[in-house]
Amino acid sequence: xxxxxxxxxxxxxxxxxxxxxxxxxxxxxxxxxxxxxxxxxxxxxxxxxxxxxxxxxxxxxxxxxxxxxxxxxxxxxxxxxxxxxxxxxxxxxxxxxxxxxxxxxxx
Amino acid sequence: xxxxxxxxxxxxxxxxxxxxxxxxxxxxxxxxxxxxxxxxxxxxxxxxxxxxxxxxxxxxxxxxxxxxxxxxxxxxxxxxxxxxxxxxxxxxxxxxxxxxxxxxxxxxxxxxxxxxxxxxxxxxxxxxxxxxxxxxxxxxxxxxxxxxxxxxxxxxxxxxxxxxxxxxxxxxxxxxxxxxxxxxxxxxxxxxxxxxxxxxxxxxxxxxxxxxxxxxxxxxxxxxxxxxxxxxxxxxxxxxxxxxxxxxxxxxxxxxxxxxxxxxxxxxxxx
Numbered sequence: 001x002x003x004x005x006x007x008x009x010x011x012x013x014x015x016x017x018x019x020x021x022x023x024x025x026x027x028x029x030x031x032x033x034x035x036x037x038x039x040x041x042x043x044x045x046x047x048x049x050x051x052x053x054x055x056x057x058x059x060x061x062x063x064x065x066x067x068x069x070x071x072x073x074x075x076x077x078x079x080x081x082x083x084x085x086x087x088x089x090x091x092x093x094x095x096x097x098x099x100x101x102x103x104x105x106x107x
Numbered sequence: 108x109x110x111x112x113x114x115x116x117x118x119x120x121x122x123x124x125x126x127x128x129x130x131x132x133x134x135x136x137x138x139x140x141x142x143x144x145x146x147x148x149x150x151x152x153x154x155x156x157x158x159x160x161x162x163x164x165x166x167x168x169x170x171x172x173x174x175x176x177x178x179x180x181x182x183x184x185x186x187x188x189x190x191x192x193x194x195x196x197x198x199x200x201x202x203x204x205x206x207x208x209x210x211x212x213x214x215x216x217x218x219x220x221x222x223x224x225x226x227x228x229x230x231x232x233x234x235x236x237x238x239x240x241x242x243x244x245x246x247x248x249x250x251x252x253x254x255x256x257x258x259x260x261x262x263x264x265x266x267x268x269x270x271x272x273x274x275x276x277x278x279x280x281x282x283x284x285x286x287x288x289x290x291x292x293x294x295x296x297x298x299x300x301x302x303x304x305x306x307x308x309x310x311x312x313x314x315x316x317x318x319x320x321x322x323x324x325x326x327x328x329x330x331x332x333x334x335x336x337x338x339x340x341x342x343x344x345x346x347x348x349x350x351x352x353x354x355x356x357x358x359x360x361x362x363x364x365x366x367x368x369x370x371x372x373x374x375x376x377x378x
Contacts, residue, residue: 028138043148043150043151044150045155045156048135049159049162050163052160052163052164056163064130071137071140074133
């Protein structure tokens with residue numbers, strides 16, 4: 001497994017929460033948001049298990065709805081707990097990245 | 108593999124794991140439609156994808172579980188069994204209701220099979236008594252099949268003991284075998300030429316012949332591959348859902364969440 005994939009594995013759930021922070025969405029569109037955000041192509045086999053875990057933990061809520069004349073889709077959105085988890089993880093992550101960056105800089 | 112084939116295989120794998128497939132299959136189908144990419148590339152093999160979804164769901168409410176309800180079908184009261192000076196069972200109680208699955212666990216030598224044999228009436232307890240309401244099906248740990256009979260002949264023989272006609276017993280046995288991933292055209296092979304796993308499947312089918320109200324199963328899945336093992340639990344749940352009382356002796360501690368109740372025979376001093 002390459003390094004980027006390993007990094008992503010640790011933060012995919014937070015990236016999914018972040019993608020939903022931009023508005024409720026369904027699976028395929030979430031994958032597109034992540035790709036547009038520079039995270040590369042996220043396979044459905046990785047994305048949907050992560051969504052189910054977030055749903056089970058109460059960080060996202062989902063319901064089935066028909067879009068504009070289209071087929072019914074499962075729409076996900078952040079719950080208040082999910083929004084709070086995203087805020088606190090985002091602050092932790094910024095500190096973590098700063099520390100890693102500082103550590104990797106050779107004086 | 109076409110999209111429809113993949114989705115059908117995915118649905119079957121979810122059903123095998125007792126997860127209602129409709130919503131998950133619809134979501135996967137929608138994603139495939141939107142992305143226009145082949146399912147193996149998007150989700151990987153259906154089995155692996157189903158496993159990872161079920162892992163993510165564990166503890167969630169989509170598991171089709173229901174509380175047991177119904178009258179006691181099996182009541183074993185204060186069972187004591189001694190062999191020489193050692194006491195194998197020391198006042199064990201076991202009650203199983205209609206529509207309930209009880210797992211019996213415990214270390215080797217803790218008396219699991221002995222208890223089951225006592226419940227089946229094959230062995231007398233030194234103290235205590237067993238009350239059974241209805242008829243009984245028993246699947247021993249090994250043995251239970253006759254080397255020189257074919258599966259069809261087993262169905263007819265056991266069916267006759269339970270008052271079934273030849274044709275009815277054969278049809279019932281074949282139908283039950285088909286739900287256990289039974290190898291094709293094994294009906295006419297004598298039992299000694301069947302694999303160990305297939306013999307155990309035959310054993311399990313025989314236990315269920317004639318629609319008994321109580322089923323006693325003694326680690327009946329030895330030699331099953333993983334798929335068949337899941338089919339075994341499907342069969343157990345079907346029995347439960349039709350109101351049977353089921354006892355499963357098992358050593359697979361990881362599978363206890365599949366039963367409604369657990370009886371641990373490991374002696375208190377050994378714990």
